[in-house]
Amino acid sequence: MPNELPSAESTLALLMSRRSIRRYRPDPVPEEMLEQILEAGRWAPSASNRQPWSFVVIRDPSIRREVAQNAAAVVIRWAHAAEAPLLIALCGHAGNPLYRQFLHEDIGLAGGQMMLQAKALGLGTCWLGGVDREAIAAILHLPSDIEVIGVLTVGFPAEEPPAPQRKPLAQVVHHDVYGNQTAGAAVSAGHVRGGPLSIMLRRLRLPFRT
Numbered sequence: 001m002p003n004e005l006p007s008a009e010s011t012l013a014l015l016m017s018r019r020s021i022r023r024y025r026p027d028p029v030p031e032e033m034l035e036q037i038l039e040a041g042r043w044a045p046s047a048s049n050r051q052p053w054s055f056v057v058i059r060d061p062s063i064r065r066e067v068a069q070n071a072a073a074v075v076i077r078w079a080h081a082a083e084a085p086l087l088i089a090l091c092g093h094a095g096n097p098l099y100r101q102f103l104h105e106d107i108g109l110a111g112g113q114m115m116l117q118a119k120a121l122g123l124g125t126c127w128l129g130g131v132d133r134e135a136i137a138a139i140l141h142l143p144s145d146i147e148v149i150g151v152l153t154v155g156f157p158a159e160e161p162p163a164p165q166r167k168p169l170a171q172v173v174h175h176d177v178y179g180n181q182t183a184g185a186a187v188s189a190g191h192v193r194g195g196p197l198s199i200m201l202r203r204l205r206l207p208f209r210t
């Protein structure tokens with residue numbers, strides 16, 4: 001385990017450069033890389049540290065083919081599920097009903113960390129959510145209390161897709177209360193100070209005190 005951590009800048013660069021990869025080279029994923037990807041998932045946070053995941057690593061060509069046949073949503077079959085040399089089914093075990101509510105967050109965090117570690121290793125991934133989870137659970141012989149939350153395709157990328165646009169921070173960030181999109185603007189008694197005109201002036205950054 002390296003002692004030195006990557007810089008904040010290089011971490012953000014890694015996060016921003018990860019893309020969903022939908023074309024793969026046939027080369028197999030080296031075992032030591034796979035181990036690092038699984039390790040990244042194992043170290044994800046989870047509610048009460050329950051670690052309610054099972055990662056089913058699918059290398060066998062016939063099982064991969066069967067899973068790929070069920071990697072489809074409505075009329076779209078995801079061709080990259082068949083092309084990727086490796087699939088990882090991200091499975092969740094709710095156990096106690098109280099923890100059901102956290103299952104998708106827990107598995108999502110593990111999958112996210114795995115995708116980033118794969119990117120750091122020069123591999124591509126794509127999260128497949130549009131899949132027939134029950135059919136895949138049956139193919140993988142999952143016990144009835146374990147469910148498929150998603151499937152990751154993994155392999156060396158054969159494409160460099162452009163980054164799909166992200167909404168600007170100014171659109172998605174709110175300060176203190178929803179609707180207040182100006183940092184540092186005063187909020188009192190749960191309300192944004194000022195009416196629509198003053199909010200508009202603040203947005204335009206005009207030099208009026210409102």
Ligand SMILES: Cc1cc2nc3c(=O)[nH]c(=O)nc-3n(C[C@H](O)[C@H](O)[C@H](O)COP(=O)(O)O)c2cc1C
Binds near residue numbers: 018019021
């Ligand atoms: C929960 C979830 C489900 C997704 N399901 C699919 C899918 O079924 N098929 C697919 O090709 N991509 C799928 N994606 C990938 C998204 O389309 C992709 O993350 C998004 O377009 C942003 O692109 P980027 O990952 O390259 O930044 C899924 C992503 C997430 C997080």
